[in-house]
Amino acid sequence: MHSKRLCLLALFLGGCIAGYLLLGARGNWAFVLPFRGNKLIALLLVAIAVSTATVLFQTITQNRILTPAIMGFDALYVLIVTILVYLLGGQVFLQLPAVGQFVFNTTLMLVAALALFGSLLTRARGDLMRMILTGIIFAVLFRAITDFLQRMIDPNEYAVIQISSYARFARIEVELLAIASVLTCAALIATWRMRHRLDVLALGPDAAINLGENPQRGMFQALIIIAVLVSVSTALVGPMAFMGLLVVSLAHMITPTASHAVLLPSAALISAITLVGGQFVLERVLGLSTPLIVVVDVVGGGVFLILLMRGKRR
Amino acid sequence: MIIVTDLSHKIGTAPILQDINMTLEKGGVTALIGPNGAGKSTLLSLIARLVPIQTGRITVDDLTIGACPTDVLARTLAILPQVIDTAPLLSVRELVGFGRYPYHKGRPTAEDHAKVDYALETFQLTPLADRRLETLSGGQRQRAQVAMTFAQDTDYILLDEPLNNLDIAASRSLMAILRDLAATHSRTIVIVLHDINYAAAYADQIVAMKSGQIVATGSPEAIVTDRLLQDVFQTDPKVHCLNGKMMVQV
Numbered sequence: 001m002h003s004k005r006l007c008l009l010a011l012f013l014g015g016c017i018a019g020y021l022l023l024g025a026r027g028n029w030a031f032v033l034p035f036r037g038n039k040l041i042a043l044l045l046v047a048i049a050v051s052t053a054t055v056l057f058q059t060i061t062q063n064r065i066l067t068p069a070i071m072g073f074d075a076l077y078v079l080i081v082t083i084l085v086y087l088l089g090g091q092v093f094l095q096l097p098a099v100g101q102f103v104f105n106t107t108l109m110l111v112a113a114l115a116l117f118g119s120l121l122t123r124a125r126g127d128l129m130r131m132i133l134t135g136i137i138f139a140v141l142f143r144a145i146t147d148f149l150q151r152m153i154d155p156n157e158y159a160v161i162q163i164s165s166y167a168r169f170a171r172i173e174v175e176l177l178a179i180a181s182v183l184t185c186a187a188l189i190a191t192w193r194m195r196h197r198l199d200v201l202a203l204g205p206d207a208a209i210n211l212g213e214n215p216q217r218g219m220f221q222a223l224i225i226i227a228v229l230v231s232v233s234t235a236l237v238g239p240m241a242f243m244g245l246l247v248v249s250l251a252h253m254i255t256p257t258a259s260h261a262v263l264l265p266s267a268a269l270i271s272a273i274t275l276v277g278g279q280f281v282l283e284r285v286l287g288l289s290t291p292l293i294v295v296v297d298v299v300g301g302g303v304f305l306i307l308l309m310r311g312k313r314r
Numbered sequence: 315m316i317i318v319t320d321l322s323h324k325i326g327t328a329p330i331l332q333d334i335n336m337t338l339e340k341g342g343v344t345a346l347i348g349p350n351g352a353g354k355s356t357l358l359s360l361i362a363r364l365v366p367i368q369t370g371r372i373t374v375d376d377l378t379i380g381a382c383p384t385d386v387l388a389r390t391l392a393i394l395p396q397v398i399d400t401a402p403l404l405s406v407r408e409l410v411g412f413g414r415y416p417y418h419k420g421r422p423t424a425e426d427h428a429k430v431d432y433a434l435e436t437f438q439l440t441p442l443a444d445r446r447l448e449t450l451s452g453g454q455r456q457r458a459q460v461a462m463t464f465a466q467d468t469d470y471i472l473l474d475e476p477l478n479n480l481d482i483a484a485s486r487s488l489m490a491i492l493r494d495l496a497a498t499h500s501r502t503i504v505i506v507l508h509d510i511n512y513a514a515a516y517a518d519q520i521v522a523m524k525s526g527q528i529v530a531t532g533s534p535e536a537i538v539t540d541r542l543l544q545d546v547f548q549t550d551p552k553v554h555c556l557n558g559k560m561m562v563q564v
Contacts (some may be wrong), residue, residue: 195420196415196420199412200415206393207412209384210393211412211415211416211466212383212384212385212386212388212416213385214384257403258408259408
């Protein structure tokens with residue numbers, strides 16, 4: 001049953017991709033296809049990174065409401081970029097090679113995420129309210145420090161940060177694509193190899209130990225993968241608050257299963273359909289009147305509220 | 315054989331267990347009893363490596379807890395985990411199938427499928443095999459979990475207050491299943507029980523604990539006495555002997 005639904009999702013995504021690449025193109029195909037192809041690859045990377053990071057996070061925290069974005073992972077990334085611009089100065093920062101910059105940010109992100117969230121997840125596991133509160137406080141704190149630093153710096157340098165503080169799909173940083181693809185692929189391969197262990201980790205720490213898995217080790221590996229994936233998606237398009245929650249909730253509805261071998265591809269496909277299909281409709285059909293992320297966040301925010309109201313944590 | 319040597323445990327500064335020395339022979343059903351806060355569950359969690367050992371040493375057969383690889387231990391010792399509320403989407407067959415994970419690591423063989431089928435049959439779960447856990451009654455879920463530990467095929471099975479929230483029918487049937495596991499499948503069962511009457515009726519051996527220490531070990535006839543209950547539980551119910559079984563009047 002699940003494999004049939006996955007095939008249908010894949011077909012639908014294929015349609016969206018074809019529409020996005022081919023429809024409404026005027027002029028030289030040799031120019032249009034690579035141009036749109038790059039953007040398409042970026043959209044796919046972001047879509048899969050967000051959905052996979054969310055599934056991993058929900059598995060290690062055993063809930064269906066929290067996502068890396070809600071817990072402030074994206075805000076942490078923006079904060080790290082801001083601190084770098086503040087310390088180095090916008091000009092120096094811009095002169096760094098894009099790839100070096102990105103790798104540096106990602107490394108800092110890894111360290112910060114492990115330090116902050118590693119201990120929180122160990123201590124507050126199972127205490128959903130405490131996790132939500134801590135996450136909200138983290139996110140607000142990160143944004144407040146970011147704002148503070150942005151006030152202190154030169155307005156010209158502020159523009160450098162602003163680019164990375166807002167979600168944008170129309171203007172994607174294409175020069176990062178190569179390194180982002182490599183990192184995402186590595187993270188996805190690691191996740192896929194973990195899929196059976198993730199099934200066991202989802203049963204809770206005691207059950208995982210009983211079955212011979214080390215939950216602590218699994219959690220740290222998952223956190224590392226999440227930090228890499230969030231860095232990739234935030235660097236490419238900026239923070240997206242409710243996108244992950246929306247697509248993973250949809251995946252739970254369309255393919256209701258506890259098996260990560262189904263859930264991971266299902267969430268990735270739905271996520272890709274949301275981004276590519278949404279971008280296709282907005283750019284080609286409606287003529288780019290609204291940024292896609294606004295639509296996604298409104299719908300995703302609604303889902304978040306509904307899940308909280310229904311108290312359905314699992 | 316489970317051997318516990320000089321085991322002490324603290325949570326913060328509060329001592330939970332003090333210098334526990336205990337030897338549990340292979341085979342049979344052993345019940346841990348004692349008042350709330352006696353350290354029974356902590357002792358069980360330490361044996362099952364759910365909580366890291368602070369001081370002391372525990373060995374199960376030739377495996378030392380904490381030193382041997384955890385996935386090796388998972389093929390020797392199982393603890394009945396509380397997974398119900400974290401995994402409502404699982405079907406009974408999937409849950410029981412997890413019991414084989416220590417052997418196949420996610421790639422079940424024909425033998426694993428056969429063992430899962432056998433476990434489902436043994437616990438009369440075959441008609442429920444494709445039902446989701448959330449649609450089952452408490453007793454049925456508990457039975458599915460025990461079937462999972464059975465499928466794990468370990469010599470030792472630990473259970474922490476498995477009768478909680480079970481009615482008398484489900485409790486008696488679960489205890490009868492555990493007795494049968496010990497008798498016909500030669501598993502060693504260690505179980506934390508609150509109700510002394512269940513311990514007296516179904517256990518071969520009782521270990522009585524009080525404030526982090528073992529007070530007495532022995533057969534139900536030797537342990538369930540007026541004097542010992544008074545000493546361990548600080549209360550004085552009357553103990554009767556009925557058809558050779560000890561019974562506490564509550």
